[in-house]
Amino acid sequence: MSKTATLQIDGKKYDFPIIKGTENELGIDIKALRGGTGGVITIDPGYKNTGSCESAITYLDGEEGILRYRGYSIEDLAEKADFLETAYLLIFGELPTTEQLQKFDKDIKAESHVDEEMKKILDGFPKSAHPMGVLSSLTSALIAFNPESVDVDSEEAMYEAIVMLMGKFPVLVSWALRKKQGYALDYGDDSLGYVENITKMMFKRPNQQYVKNQIVVDALDKLLILHADHEQNCSTSTVRIVGSSHAGLFASISAGISALWGPLHGGANQAVIEMLEAIKADGGDTAKYINKAKDKEDPFRLMGFGHRVYKNFDPRAKIIKVAAEEILADLDMEDPVLDIAKGLAEVALKDEYFVKRKLYPNVDFYSGIIYRALGIPTEMFTVMFAMGRLPGWIAQWREMRLRKEPIGRPRQIYIGENHREFKTVEKR
């Protein structure tokens, strides 16, 4: 295999090194392109062919349907690990020993309170506010109460910012929900595990004792692990690029939450349930909606289908489909939209349009059915995705800072007007 790629422009040849990843992925290193060629750049809208970094966190092979965090398969982690140890693995690179995990847990718990004045900010939002907007704003507002989290160059200072955010974020997630529901804002209980604490803060009614529901805790733990990282997607790239200006961890994550919100990204989990409900209300005619998705004149897309990277089954969707069936059975519930989802998937997976474009169900296709069974309102689904993605975002931000990556600043090809003479308003 050649170690260089040659580019020819106007008869002149330029060599660029080819770099190889640990899974034999190849990339043409064009760092010297612009300088060496006198200003030539590459154009790649949507970055479909552009590697923005080298990363040791997550490996995914979209053709084979493989996803691994730090070398461990998503199937193993979803079955055998818990969310907190998965977070540790993603952020620090290794599965923690008992002592390391206990220390991480203790340090996070020491930060699991939020300044009471943050409640005033939350008060300012109307109850109708989308919880993703609330979460992004509150995450950004945390900076004002913890200014020391911004200027973090050393590993120690980064660690402090990380445990601060891991501690405070679940409080903000639960407040976003409780605001919607009109419940008094609650804090966690340091005697509980990380994920159990999230369920306590979210679901405990003001007038009732908290009672643990192991099925709910386990289901949420699994969903959070499945969402914990997915290499350089839209929100993660946002976190890295905002962090590259040294804006600080909380500002970077707040921007990542905004990026995740969109229906083409994390917002798809809300959009899927809304779509399934609409199909149900319309008589459950799945064929009609498959045809709408195929019609290029119709803006409708089959939400929860297709992926920029997976051109095979999304391994997370496989796990979630089984989990959704198990959880509904464990909770002794039925959800007619699960049948609609399965019906849609069955038809789409055999339909030439979807087969030809390699469109498979993605992670969001079934996750909403589980969230709903756990009693989480639809508008909160993407917030739960953000809760799961938090350690991945943190890991990517930390890696970017430790590798001392330069500020992110793409180039462009200008296609606007050439120089024009300015005319005063009366002469236009």
Ligand code: CMC
């Ligand atoms: N329904 C119908 N057609 C689709 C769909 C869909 N869900 N997804 C892609 N296509 C078609 C698209 O119209 C295009 O057709 P053609 O080649 O004839 O123009 C072809 O498939 C390729 O699509 P693309 O939009 O160029 O692919 P992309 O890599 O830019 O987009 C995607 C990937 C996920 C944005 C897209 O598949 C989509 O919009 N899916 C629905 C939204 C969704 O479920 N998003 C969640 C992604 S997974 C969670 C996450 O990581 O955020």
